[in-house]
Amino acid sequence: MADDIIIIGAGQAAAQAVQSLRAEGFTGPIKLIGDEPYAPYQRPPLSKKYLAGDIGYDRVELKGQDFYADSGVETLWQTRVTEIDRRQKHILTGDGREFPYGKLLIATGSRVREINVPGFDLEGVHYLRNIADVEAIQAHFKPGAKMVVVGGGYIGLEVAAVAAKRGIDVTVLETADRVMARVVDPIVSHFYERVHRAEGVKIETGVTVSGFEGTDKVTAVTSGEGKSFPCDFVVVGIGILPNTELAVEAGLTVENGIVVDEFCRTSDPDICAAGDCTSHPNAVYGRRLRLESVHNAIEQGKTAAATLAGKEKPYNQVPWFWSDQYDLKLQIVGLSAGYNQAVVRGDPEAGRSFAVFYLKDGVLIAVDAVNRAPEFMMAKILTQKQAVLDPKRIADETIPVKEIAG
Secondary structure, eight states, X not given: OTTOEEEEOOSHHHHXXXXXXXXXXXXXXXXXXXXXXXXXXXXXXXXXXXXXXXXXXXXXXXXXHHHHHHTTEEEEOSOOEEEEETTTTEEEETTSOXXXXXXXXXXXXXXXXXOOSTTTTSXXXXXXXXXXXXXXXXXXXXXXXXXXXXXXXXXXXXXXXXXXXXXXXXXXXXXXXXXXXXXXXHXXXXXXXXXXXXXXXXXXXXXXXXXXXXXXXXXXXXXXXXXXXXXXXXXXXXXXXXXXXXXXXXXXXXSSSEXXXXXXXXXXXTEEEOSTTEEEEETTTTEEEXXXXXXXXXHHHHHHHHHHTTOOOOOOOOOEEEEEETTEEEEEEEOOTTOSEEEEESXXXXXXXXXXXXXXXXXXXXXXXXXXXXXXXXXXXXXXXXXXXXXXXXXXXXXXXXXXXX
């Protein structure tokens, strides 16, 4: 038991932790426990190419079952952990089994934020978080079908883009006054609204969903503003919540995520946590962050594995994210909250390639790059360095992006 490591959760962070534990030289027993019937798989493609039917499960699976067997990892799929007993140092599962641990990694990820309005449980109201969700949504993909998307964030717009290409009549309802308002500048929001409308997607902003109509099956979405939007099915994408219940019940410190240090250690030195479910310190931004991204899950998986293997490799990186919609790849570096100047490189009105640089008192804190891989790559370096940039040099496309720092 002293050497046993149990990993609760089977997502990106967990899969990375398994690989990194072996790479760090840990040779003891590892148990990987997940509540889905699948080995760890990538989630971002679910709302993109997987939903579109362009790729299958073999393209989203992170590692095949053979990898875990060859790595000496015991896997328990379709198994839910119900309790962590820190005093006895064991975990309990929903089917009554008990497993002792020496060290523990909590990588429970996150779940969809559900909408609580009348009719929320009608047939045809869907969320998108896992493979089963995708399969349920795909069953409605028939040309001419009417879909309402509740939420104009990444997931909602990605689903809208896929559905529009499949001949679905799509309406997006967003509470804010613009899409992706939580993460991008109005310049980027308005560009994406224009693109979606050109593809036939109807976008309604400033709309509060008050309920779903229908007897057994959803037939319309109603708003607090008195409008009704007929539909054959609905996809709700209004954010996610961290899965912290096990940590809370175990008495670990939880504040907008399981609180970890730069080594992914929780308030219990024998327990680490990684991925969407954590709140970690970030020196670049000078505050704690809870991130919902593949990059964060992978890097925290590496850090947690090092800690569990008796090494210390601090995690302190600038976050990055991406979204694929139509032929557009939006790549985001950093967090733009608190910026006081947005500088555009390229012309979003004239083409489909530009970047927005966010400055706070002259310091680069984030970049949104649309079909601009060079700006994205340079932004990673400059944001990490907290570079002070001249707005005129950013906007001047005669200056190579590698030289905008002067």
